[in-house]
Amino acid sequence: MTSIEVVESNLAVLVFVIPTLFSLIIFAFGRFSRLLREGLAFLGLLVTFLISIAIYQKVLSGYVLSAWKMTIYVDGLSALMEIIGSLMGLLIVLYSPRYLKKRGLPEEITPKRLGLYYGLLLLFLGTMNWTCATNNIVMLFVSLEATTLATTFLITFYWGKRASEAGYKYLLLVTIGVTFALFGCVLVYSASLPHLSGHEALLFTSIGKVAGKIPTSIVLLACAFFIAGFGTKAGLIPFHAWLPDAHAEAPAPISALLSGIVIKVGAYALVRTITVFAPHYNAIVVFVAIIASASMLIGICLALVQDDLKRMLAYSSISQIAYVIEGIGLGTYLGIYGGLFHLLNHTIIKGLLFLTAGALLYMTGTRSIQELQKVPKKMPITLFCFFIGSLAISGMPPFNGFLSKLTLFLAIAQRGLLWAAVIAVLTSLLTLACFVRAAYRIFWSKPAAQLATNPHSKEVPFSMWLGMGVLALLCIVIGIYPKLVYPILDSATRCILKILGG
Amino acid sequence: MIGGSLIVTLMIAHLIASVLAVEIRNLKLATIALCIQAFFLSSIFSAFASMSNNPSLYWWSLTAFITKVIIIPCLLLIYIRKLPKAEVTPVIGYTLSISILSIILIIFYRFVHTFIEFVAPTPEAMAEPARSCLTLSFMIFALGLYVLVVRKDAIKIVIGLCLLENGVHLSLVTLAPGLPETTVIGIATNVVIAAWLLLYLTGRIFKILGSTDTSILSELRR
Numbered sequence: 001m002t003s004i005e006v007v008e009s010n011l012a013v014l015v016f017v018i019p020t021l022f023s024l025i026i027f028a029f030g031r032f033s034r035l036l037r038e039g040l041a042f043l044g045l046l047v048t049f050l051i052s053i054a055i056y057q058k059v060l061s062g063y064v065l066s067a068w069k070m071t072i073y074v075d076g077l078s079a080l081m082e083i084i085g086s087l088m089g090l091l092i093v094l095y096s097p098r099y100l101k102k103r104g105l106p107e108e109i110t111p112k113r114l115g116l117y118y119g120l121l122l123l124f125l126g127t128m129n130w131t132c133a134t135n136n137i138v139m140l141f142v143s144l145e146a147t148t149l150a151t152t153f154l155i156t157f158y159w160g161k162r163a164s165e166a167g168y169k170y171l172l173l174v175t176i177g178v179t180f181a182l183f184g185c186v187l188v189y190s191a192s193l194p195h196l197s198g199h200e201a202l203l204f205t206s207i208g209k210v211a212g213k214i215p216t217s218i219v220l221l222a223c224a225f226f227i228a229g230f231g232t233k234a235g236l237i238p239f240h241a242w243l244p245d246a247h248a249e250a251p252a253p254i255s256a257l258l259s260g261i262v263i264k265v266g267a268y269a270l271v272r273t274i275t276v277f278a279p280h281y282n283a284i285v286v287f288v289a290i291i292a293s294a295s296m297l298i299g300i301c302l303a304l305v306q307d308d309l310k311r312m313l314a315y316s317s318i319s320q321i322a323y324v325i326e327g328i329g330l331g332t333y334l335g336i337y338g339g340l341f342h343l344l345n346h347t348i349i350k351g352l353l354f355l356t357a358g359a360l361l362y363m364t365g366t367r368s369i370q371e372l373q374k375v376p377k378k379m380p381i382t383l384f385c386f387f388i389g390s391l392a393i394s395g396m397p398p399f400n401g402f403l404s405k406l407t408l409f410l411a412i413a414q415r416g417l418l419w420a421a422v423i424a425v426l427t428s429l430l431t432l433a434c435f436v437r438a439a440y441r442i443f444w445s446k447p448a449a450q451l452a453t454n455p456h457s458k459e460v461p462f463s464m465w466l467g468m469g470v471l472a473l474l475c476i477v478i479g480i481y482p483k484l485v486y487p488i489l490d491s492a493t494r495c496i497l498k499i500l501g502g
Numbered sequence: 503m504i505g506g507s508l509i510v511t512l513m514i515a516h517l518i519a520s521v522l523a524v525e526i527r528n529l530k531l532a533t534i535a536l537c538i539q540a541f542f543l544s545s546i547f548s549a550f551a552s553m554s555n556n557p558s559l560y561w562w563s564l565t566a567f568i569t570k571v572i573i574i575p576c577l578l579l580i581y582i583r584k585l586p587k588a589e590v591t592p593v594i595g596y597t598l599s600i601s602i603l604s605i606i607l608i609i610f611y612r613f614v615h616t617f618i619e620f621v622a623p624t625p626e627a628m629a630e631p632a633r634s635c636l637t638l639s640f641m642i643f644a645l646g647l648y649v650l651v652v653r654k655d656a657i658k659i660v661i662g663l664c665l666l667e668n669g670v671h672l673s674l675v676t677l678a679p680g681l682p683e684t685t686v687i688g689i690a691t692n693v694v695i696a697a698w699l700l701l702y703l704t705g706r707i708f709k710i711l712g713s714t715d716t717s718i719l720s721e722l723r724r
Contacts, residue, residue: 142688161710165719168703175696190677191623198680217620
C-alpha cells in the first residue's frame with residue numbers, strides 16, 4: 001500500500017470554481033439562445049468531469065490535493081463525489097431539454113426560466129464540489145447550505161401549488177436542520193481549540209488527530225446535532241419530511257439529481273464529521289445503527305404503500321441512504337468501503353430509476369402506478385432499464401447493488417451488530433418485493449381495452465434514453481466487474497481512515 | 503475598556519427584544535423588534551471586541567449589522583407590504599404562549615448556566631460574562647425553535663428562523679472568537695439568502711392559495 005502524500009494543486013480549486021463561473025455566464029446570457037444555456041451547461045459539466053478525472057488519477061497515484069493553506073483538501077472521497085456529481089450532471093443535461101418541453105404545464109416555460117434551470121444546475125454542482133473540497137468544518141456548513149439554496153428553485157421549477165409547497169418545505173426544513181449542524185461544528189471547533197493552534201482547529205485533518213481528547217459530553221452533543229442536521233439533508237427518518245414531496249414534485253431529472261447527489265452531500269458531511277469520533281465512542285456507532293435501521297425499515301414500508309411512482313422511489317431513497325450511513329457509521333474499513341460503494345451504486349441506480357419514471361411520465365402523463373397499469377406501452381428500453389434498476393436496488397446478483405449490500409451485511413455482522421444485519425437483509429427483501437411488484441404492475445398487466453388507442457405509448461426520444469442506457473450499463477458492468485471502481489473506493493476509504501489517524 | 507455590566511445590560515435587552523419579536527402579532531412591529539434584537543446582537547459583538555481586545559470582532563459586529571439589522575428586516579418589510587399585516591392567529595393564545603415561553607427560557611437558563619461544562623469546552627467560555635452569553639445563545643436558539651414548532655404564519659416562521667440563526671451566531675462569540683471573518687460573512691450571507699428565498703416562496707404561495715398559513719400547506723400530506 002502506498003503512503004498518501006499531500007501536494008498543492010490548482011485542480012482542487014478549479015473543480016468548484018469552473019462550474020460556478022459557467023453558472024454565472026448562464027444566468028447572464030442563458031435566456032438568449034439554446035446554445036448559451038444547454039450548450040454551455042454541457043460544456044461546463046464536461047470540463048468539470050475532466051478535471052474530476054484528472055484529480056482521480058492524481059489521487060490514485062497516492063496524492064491528496066490541497067490549496068489555500070490546507071483549507072481546500074481533495075482526497076479520494078472528494079474525488080469520488082466529484083466524479084459521480086459531474087457524471088450525473090452530464091446525463092441530466094442531456095435528458096432535460098426534451099423532458100422540459102412536455103405539454104400541459106401550469107405556466108409557460110420561458111427561455112429565462114430555462115436559463116435559470118441550467119444555471120442553478122451548474123451552481124449546485126459548483127457548491128457541491130466546494131462542499132466536497134473544503135477542509136474547514138464551519139465552511140462545510142456554509143457550502144452545504146449553499147447547495148440547499150441552489151436546489152430550491154430547481155424543485156419549484158414548475159411553480160404550481162404542489163411544487164411551491166414542496167420547495168418551501170425543503171428549504172425550511174433543511175435550513176433548520178443544517179443550523180443544528182452548525183451548532184455542532186462550532187462546538188467541535190471550540191473543543192479542539194485548546195489542543196490545536198487557532199487556524200488548525202478548523203481543519204478536519206487536524207481535528208481527527210485530537211478527536212480522542214475532546215470531552216465526551218461535547219462529542220455526544222455535537223454528534224447528535226450532526227445526525228439531526230446532516231441527517232435532515234440526507235433524508236434520514238425522522239428528519240425526512242421534505243424528501244418525498246421534493247422528489248415527487250420536482251421535474252424528473254431534478255429528482256434524479258436530488259436522490260442521486262443532493263442527499264449524498266448530507267451523507268458526505270456525516271462521513272467527514274461522524275467518522276472522526278466513531279472509533280472513540282461505541283455509543284455513536286450504535287446510535288447511528290439504530291437510526292439507520294429504523295430509516296431503512298420504515299422507508300421501505302412506506303414505499304410499499306405508495307401509488308405515486310416517484311414517491312415510491314423517494315421513500316426507497318430514504319431506505320437506501322440509511323445503508324450508506326450505517327456502513328460509514330461503523331468506522332471500520334469494510335464498513336466505510338461498503339457504505340461508499342453503496343453510495344456510488346445508489347447514485348447510479350436511483351438516477352436510472354428516476355429517469356425511467358420521468359420517461360413514463362413524459363409519455364403517459366401520469367405517475368400513478370394504478371393509471372400506468374391501464375396505459376398500453378411499447379417502451380422496450382424503458383422497460384429494460386426499469387427492470388435492471390429494480391433488481392439492482394434490491395441487491396440481486398449480478399448487478400452492482402448486490403456487491404455493495406453484501407459488503408455492508410458482512411461489515412455490520414463483523415462489528416457485532418447482528419440485529420442490524422438482520423434488519424438490513426429484511427429491508428433488502430422488502431425492496432425486492434416493492435420494486436418487482438411495481439415493475440409487474442406497470443409493464444406486464446393487461447391494459448384496459450378502451451385505452452388501447454392511446455397515442456403516447458412509444459419509446460422516448462434518443463436524448464432521453466441515452467442517459468438511462470448509460471446508467472443501466474453501469475449497473476451491469478460494475479456488478480460483473482467491480483474492479484473497475486475498486487481503486488477509487490479503496491483510496492477514498494483509506495483517506496477517511498488516514499484522517500482518523502488509523 | 504467596557505465593563506461586564508454593559509454586556510449584561512445588552513444581553514437582557516437582546517432577550518427582551520427576542521421575546522417581543524416572537525409575541526407581537528403585528529408583523530411589521532415584530533420585524534422592528536427583530537431588527538432591534540439584531541442591533542443588540544451586533545452591540546454585544548462590539549462590547550466583546552472592546553473587552554477582550556479582539557479587533558476582528560468589530561468586523562463581526564459590522565457584518566451582523568449589515569445583514570441582520572439592515573438587509574433581513576428590509577426584506578421582511580418589503581414582503582409584508584404585499585402580504586396580510588397581522589399574523590395568522592396562532593393555536594396558543596397570548597397568556598399561555600408567554601407562560602410556556604417563560605418556562606422554556608427559565609429551564610434553559612438554569613440548565614445551561616449550571617451545567618456549562620457540557621457545552622463550554624474552554625475555561626474562557628465558562629467564565630462570566632461569556633458563560634451568560636453562551637446561556638443566552640441557547641435560550642435564543644430554543645426561542646427560535648419554539649416559534650418554528652408552534653406558529654403557523656409563514657412570515658413568523660422566517661422570524662423564528664432568524665432567531666435560531668442569531669442564537670447560533672451569538673454562541674460563536676464565546677465559543678469561537680478566533681473564527682476568520684470570511685467564515686462569519688459566509689454564515690451571515692447564507693442566512694440572508696435563505697430568508698429571501700423563503701420570503702419569495704411565501705409570496706408565490708400567497709398568490710396561489712391566498713394565505714400565509716403554513717398549516718394549510720397539506721396538499722402533499724397523505
